[in-house]
Structures are given as C-alpha cells and as structure tokens.
Amino acid sequence: MSIEKMPRVRLAHLPTPLDEAPRLTAALGGPRILIKRDDLTGLAFGGNKTRKLEFLMADALRQNADVVFTAGAPQSNHCRQTAAAARKLGLRCVLVFTAGQHNEPQGNLLLDQLLKAEVVYTENDDTDAVMEELAEEERRKGHRPYVIPVGGSNGIGTLGYAGLVLELAQQLFERGLSVSRVYFSSGSGGTQGGLVLGARLYHASYRLIGVSPGRKADGVKANVARTANEGAAVLGLPVRFAPHEIEVNDRFTGPAYGISTPESHEAIRLFAETEGILLDPVYTAKAAAAMIHDIRGGAVGREETVLFIHTGGTPALFAYHAELAQ
Ligand SMILES: Cc1ncc(COP(=O)(O)O)c(C=O)c1O
Numbered sequence: 001m002s003i004e005k006m007p008r009v010r011l012a013h014l015p016t017p018l019d020e021a022p023r024l025t026a027a028l029g030g031p032r033i034l035i036k037r038d039d040l041t042g043l044a045f046g047g048n049k050t051r052k053l054e055f056l057m058a059d060a061l062r063q064n065a066d067v068v069f070t071a072g073a074p075q076s077n078h079c080r081q082t083a084a085a086a087r088k089l090g091l092r093c094v095l096v097f098t099a100g101q102h103n104e105p106q107g108n109l110l111l112d113q114l115l116k117a118e119v120v121y122t123e124n125d126d127t128d129a130v131m132e133e134l135a136e137e138e139r140r141k142g143h144r145p146y147v148i149p150v151g152g153s154n155g156i157g158t159l160g161y162a163g164l165v166l167e168l169a170q171q172l173f174e175r176g177l178s179v180s181r182v183y184f185s186s187g188s189g190g191t192q193g194g195l196v197l198g199a200r201l202y203h204a205s206y207r208l209i210g211v212s213p214g215r216k217a218d219g220v221k222a223n224v225a226r227t228a229n230e231g232a233a234v235l236g237l238p239v240r241f242a243p244h245e246i247e248v249n250d251r252f253t254g255p256a257y258g259i260s261t262p263e264s265h266e267a268i269r270l271f272a273e274t275e276g277i278l279l280d281p282v283y284t285a286k287a288a289a290a291m292i293h294d295i296r297g298g299a300v301g302r303e304e305t306v307l308f309i310h311t312g313g314t315p316a317l318f319a320y321h322a323e324l325a326q
Contacts, residue, residue, distance in 0.1 A: 013042035044084030047312025051160030065146035071127035073100035107319030151188025155230030161194025185283035186210025189223025214257025263289035280313030
C-alpha cells in the first residue's frame with residue numbers, strides 16, 4: 001500500500017517551511033544550508049512527533065480508543081505532542097514518566113499539565129510493561145486504551161518521516177535545488193527509520209546523518225533499522241534495512257542524554273544569533289553541533305548544499321534556563 005492511502009488524521013501544518021540560512025553559512029564559512037522547520041508543525045509548539053502522530057492517532061481512532069497511553073522522560077516532546085493530539089481528538093491521555101532531570105513544572109511538563117494529561121511516575125525502566133498494566137486496568141473499567149511506544153517509534157509512526165521525503169522532494173524541485181547531506185537528531189529511531197524508508201521508496205540519494213542525543217550509535221542504528229523494517233511491513237513492501245546501512249554520529253552526545261555540552265550550547269547561540277532560530281537543548285542542539293563540526297572541519301565541501309531538519313523540542317529551553325541563562 002502507498003503511504004497516501006494509509007489512515008491519517010491532520011494534526012500538523014504541512015508542508016513545513018524550508019528556510020535558507022545564509023548568515024549561518026557566512027558565520028561558518030561553509031556551504032549553503034537549508035533548514036526544514038519541523039519545529040513549526042504547529043501542534044502545541046510543534047515538533048517531529050506530530051508527523052508520526054498523524055498516523056498513530058488515526059490508528060487509535062480506527063480502533064475506537066478513548067484513552068491513549070505513551071511514555072518518556074518528564075521533558076519528553078513526544079509526550080507533550082501526544083497529549084495535545086489526544087485533546088484535539090477528544091481523547092484522554094495518560095503519560096508514564098520515568099524519573100529524570102528537570103522535573104519541575106516547566107517546559108514540556110508545564111504544557112502537559114495545561115493539556116490535562118494524566119501523569120504516572122514509575123521507577124520501572126520497562127515502561128512498555130507499565131503501560132500495558134495500566135491499559136489492562138482501563139480495559140477492566142470498560143475503557144478502550146491505545147498504547148503508543150516511547151517516541152512513537154513503531155511501523156505506523158515511522159510513516160510520518162517517510163512522508164517528509166516526498167514533501168522535501170517537492171520543495172527542492174520547485175526551487176531547483178538538491179542536497180547532499182541531511183543532519184537531524186535520532187533517538188528512538190522512528191524519524192530516521194522513516195527517512196531511510198522514504199529515501200528508498202522515492203529514490204532520494206542524499207546522506208542521512210542521524211545524530212544521537214544520548215545512546216551509543218549501535219543502539220540507535222538498531223532502532224532505526226527495526227522501525228524502517230516495521231514501516232515497510234505496514235506498507236506490505238519487500239524492502240529490508242540492516243543496522244550497518246544506517247549512518248549515526250554519537251560523537252556529540254556528551255556525558256548522557258539530557259546533559260548539555262559546550263558544543264550544544266554554542267550551537268544554540270549560533271543559530272539564535274545568526275538566523276533568529278531557536279534550537280532545543282536535548283536534541284537539535286547536539287545534531288546542530290555535529291553539522292557545525294563537519295562544516296568547520298572541512299568534511300562538508302563549500303559547493304555542497306546541506307539540510308538540517310529542525311525537529312522541535314523548543315519548550316525544553318525553559319526547563320534548562322539555569323544552564324542557558326547568561
Ligand atoms: C526534538 C526532538 N528531536 C528528535 C527526536 C528524535 O526522534 P526519534 O525518537 O524519532 O529518533 C526527538 C524525540 O523525542 C525529539 O523530541
């Protein structure tokens with residue numbers, strides 16, 4: 001089946017803008033840089049998860065769900081966008097949070113409260129098991145739960161970023177442009193899984209460089225290959241991906257997920273000061289740091305055109321105010 005025929009609810013403002021970044025190029029003495037503004041997907045401050053949720057929530061509605069479960073860290077952008085999508089569609093939303101950094105009601109957690117998400121904290125790292133237990137309780141009470149895995153990264157969610165490949169092809173075609181590399185943050189794998197699947201389906205030849213916000217590259221590659229394969233299975237397509245075919249850079253993750261680095265802080269300031277574009281401290285700042293490093297180090301030729309996908313996450317800036325304030 002083609003992606004266009006899959007059940008989908010409209011939650012995102014698409015296509016997202018494709019911005020030029022000439023001042024960033026000048027500051028880096030580098031190539032032409034384009035920024036795909038998926039921070040502007042529009043739902044409750046936007047971000048990449050809204051593309052996945054268009055397919056996941058359509059599946060939830062198809063199953064007549066009345067309550068949606070998902071899980072993450074208290075500053076999860078995925079949880080915030082899921083809570084907003086559920087509200088927009090008239091469903092309850094239960095968020096299962098593992099204890100993490102930045103637990104005060106700021107940033108995404110504040111927005112979750114405003115969206116009246118029901119929050120459950122757990123010390124059990126197996127959040128799938130916790131969600132399943134809570135979903136079973138809901139079933140016993142006569143409700144119809146729908147469980148979305150961490151990051152929305154399963155075969156259905158993955159279709160969101162396969163769709164971006166087509167959207168981008170159209171935008172590049174209209175401007176007579178082509179790009180050689182694409183940089184973006186890659187964690188639970190569904191974003192990159194969708195991109196590699198879409199690139200295979202629509203014959204895109206650019207390098208897809210996922211930058212890890214925390215995990216080692218091997219772990220991210222395994223997630224990406226799994227989600228891409230699950231996405232292909234949902235579409236009934238006989239294509240397969242192996243982890244060694246996936247490109248992931250884990251040299252900018254710093255000490256751990258959610259912990260900023262000097263390079264990520266510099267990336268936030270550089271994007272803000274040159275282009276007026278705000279990155280987030282957890283995901284996009286580290287992805288941008290990897291791109292900046294490659295440009296400065298000469299790995300990217302000046303004649304190339306590079307695309308950065310801004311995957312959102314900006315509400316977390318406010319939860320990180322203590323680290324970012326000057
Ligand atoms: C802002 C932002 N960028 C990138 C990602 C990574 O996306 P994925 O989990 O699909 O790899 C996330 C995931 O939570 C995110 O919130």
